[in-house]
Amino acid sequence: MLPKAKYLTNLNERTIIDNSDPILPSALSEDDVLRLIEQAVMDHRLPPGTKLKEVELAQVFGVKRGAIRKVLTRLVHSRLADQQPNKGVTVAKPSVKEARDMFSARRAIECSMLESLAAKITAKQIKQLRKMLDEEQCCYQSGDSQRAIALSIEFHQVLASMADNDVMTDFLNDIIRRTPLIILTHLGDTGQNLCRNQEHDAIVDALENGDGEKAGRIMGQHLSHIENRIKEEPESPKSNLAALLLKVPS
Amino acid sequence: MLPKAKYLTNLNERTIIDNSDPILPSALSEDDVLRLIEQAVMDHRLPPGTKLKEVELAQVFGVKRGAIRKVLTRLVHSRLADQQPNKGVTVAKPSVKEARDMFSARRAIECSMLESLAAKITAKQIKQLRKMLDEEQCCYQSGDSQRAIALSIEFHQVLASMADNDVMTDFLNDIIRRTPLIILTHLGDTGQNLCRNQEHDAIVDALENGDGEKAGRIMGQHLSHIENRIKEEPESPKSNLAALLLKVPS
C-alpha cells in the first residue's frame, strides 16, 4: 500500500473549503487563510462549536502549523472563535445576551454613521446604493439567495465606508462578521433573508433628502426587526435537551 | 571582568517599567506583560513611535521571546502599536483623522449607553459614581493629578460596565486605551487633565433624574470639549519642521 496522501490525510468528512484536489494553487498567505475561514463561518459552512484543529487546518491549506496558530489567535481576538487553554479553539457560539448587546451596538454605531453621512452624501453615492439594492432584488427574484444575502450585508458595509469613520467601520465589520453566528445558533439555518429590502430603500430615500435623523430612525427599526426575529426563538439546545431528558415513561 | 548581568543587558537608557532590580518576582504571565505595556503607554512612559524590540522586552520581563511576540501581536491588533513587516513594531501614532474618528465613535457609543443606563440605574450605583467623583476632586486638590486622571478615565469605564453591554464596553475600552496616544502625539505631554469634572457631575445628575437623553447630550458636549482641545492644536512635527527649515537668514 502507498502511504497516505500528503495533503488530505486525517480530514473529517466535513472539509472546510474544498477537498477536491490538493489545495496548493501557490502559497496561501496568512491573511488568505484568515479570510477563507471567516468566509466559511459567515456562509454557515462552519457551524458554531466546530473544533478547529491546528494540524488539520495546516494540511487543508497547505501551510505550516505556526501560520494556522497565528490565524486562530486572530479569530479568537475578533471573537469569531473561542479558545480554552490546552483544549483548542472552536468557532464561537454567541449567547443571547451577546446577541442582544451586538444589535444594540449596531444600532448605536449605524445610526450615528447615518446621521453624519446624510450631511455629506453625494448624488453619485446615492446612485451606487440604489444600484446595489436593484441588484439584490434581482438576485432574490432569480433565486440566487446566497448572493442576495451577501449583497444585503454589503449594503451596511458600504454605508459605513461612505460615512468615512475608520474606527466605527472596523468595529461594525467585526460585529457584522459575528452576526451569522447569532443567526445560526439561535435561529437555525433556515436560509431566510434577514434584511427587509424596503427598509433599505427607505434609508436611501432619507439619505437622499439629507434627513439623517430619519435615516437613523429607520435603521434602528430595521435592526430591531432583525433582532426580534431572533429573540422570539427559544434557546434551542437547552430546551430540547430538557424536553428529551424529562420525558417520563407514561 | 564579570560577564554582563543576566537580566539587564542591552537596555536603553529608557527602561520601560522599572530597572531597579532584576525583575523576576516570579514568572510573569503573557497577560501580565500585556497589561504592563498597555499601562506604560497610557501613563505616557512609552511615547508614540517607540520601537518595541523583542529580545529587549524579553529580557526586561524575564520571559521568552515567543511570549513577547504574542503580546506584540495583541498590541498591534488593538491598534496600540503599529507593525511593519521585517521592521518590528512601534507604539502607535494616531493620525488626526483617526483621533477625530475615535471621538466620534466614543460619542456614539457612550451616548447610547447612557440612554439605556438611565432607564435602569440604581440608587446604589449613583452613590458609587458620586464617590468616585469626590475622590477624583480630592486627588486634584491634594496634587495627585496622576491618580486623578486615572479616576477620570475610570469614570467612563464604570459607566460602561453599569450599562452592561459587553460588546460596547469592550469597544469603548479599546478606544479609551488609545486616547492617551492621541493626546501625546497631538497635544504633547502637558499633563493637563482632560475631563471637566463639572460635566461628569452633570452627567450623574441627569442619570439620577432618569433623563438619559440629557445625560447623553452632556456626554456628547463633554467629549467634544476634549476633542476640540486636540483639534485646535496644529500637527506639531510637520509644521514645526517646516517652520525651522524655511527660516530664511535675513
Next chain:
DNA sequence: ACAGCAATTATTGTTAACAATAATCTTCTG
C-alpha cells in the same frame, strides 16, 4: 571629506523537535 560598496551586526521571521496536557482505548477486576 564622502558617496558607494562590502562586511558585520542586529533584528525579525520560520520551523522542527520536544514537552505538556487532554482524549481515547485497553485491560483488569469485582
Next chain:
DNA sequence: CAGAAGATTATTGTTAACAATAATTGCTGT
C-alpha cells in the same frame, strides 16, 4: 458488564536553532 487504572494516541504549547531581512559599520577610491 461496569468502571477504574493504566497505557496509548492525539492535540496543543514551548523553545531553541536556523533563516531572512534590515540596519550599521568600516573601507576604498576619487
